[in-house]
Amino acid sequence: xxxxxxxxxxxxxxxxxxxxxxxxxxxxxxxxxxxxxxxxxxxxxxxxxxxxxxxxxxxxxxxxxxxxxxxxxxxxxxxxxxxxxxxxxxxxxxxxxxxxxxxxxxxxxxxxxxxxxxxxxxxxxxxxxxxxxxxxxxxxxxxxxxxxxxxxxxxxxxxxxxxxxxxxxxxxxxxxxxx
Numbered sequence: 001x002x003x004x005x006x007x008x009x010x011x012x013x014x015x016x017x018x019x020x021x022x023x024x025x026x027x028x029x030x031x032x033x034x035x036x037x038x039x040x041x042x043x044x045x046x047x048x049x050x051x052x053x054x055x056x057x058x059x060x061x062x063x064x065x066x067x068x069x070x071x072x073x074x075x076x077x078x079x080x081x082x083x084x085x086x087x088x089x090x091x092x093x094x095x096x097x098x099x100x101x102x103x104x105x106x107x108x109x110x111x112x113x114x115x116x117x118x119x120x121x122x123x124x125x126x127x128x129x130x131x132x133x134x135x136x137x138x139x140x141x142x143x144x145x146x147x148x149x150x151x152x153x154x155x156x157x158x159x160x161x162x163x164x165x166x167x168x169x170x171x172x173x174x175x176x177x178x179x
Contacts, residue, residue: 061129079127087124136167
């Protein structure tokens with residue numbers, strides 16, 4: 001697992017300081033701009049280009065990027081690192097889910113596949129909410145699985161619900177977990 005996490009980290013964290021361009025460059029620029037704009041607008045009014053308020057944005061990702069900007073400085077690399085950490089967390093969480101269902105070999109296989117999955121690596125390197133949403137969604141699933149194994153302890157299912165809410169607050173795609 002340690003080797004898989006090292007490979008996953010290498011694929012996700014190398015050259016995060018590159019210019020904005022390429023795959024979904026407009027999205028990256030937009031999310032970075034919204035996070036930057038919290039310097040002079042309310043957290044309740046995510047604001048994009050031309051100071052236009054975006055009432056459709058799911059803001060947990062940009063709130064996290066803004067917090068990272070305050071700690072590490074404003075740059076595309078900082079915004080991308082939020083995604084890279086989320087992507088790395090997803091690899092660890094998918095290991096745990098597969099481990100619960102199929103044991104250590106299943107966990108290693110699942111983690112290895114996600115660690116090198118081209119689309120997951122790409123999205124984990126972009127300043128956009130997809131990697132965070134997938135990590136939170138997987139964490140929700142893991143917590144729900146744990147709650148099924150201990151039905152007398154309602155804390156895990158409540159926690160799973162809170163994490164699911166955070167995932168939805170990151171990207172609407174997480175609504176698909178409900179069914």
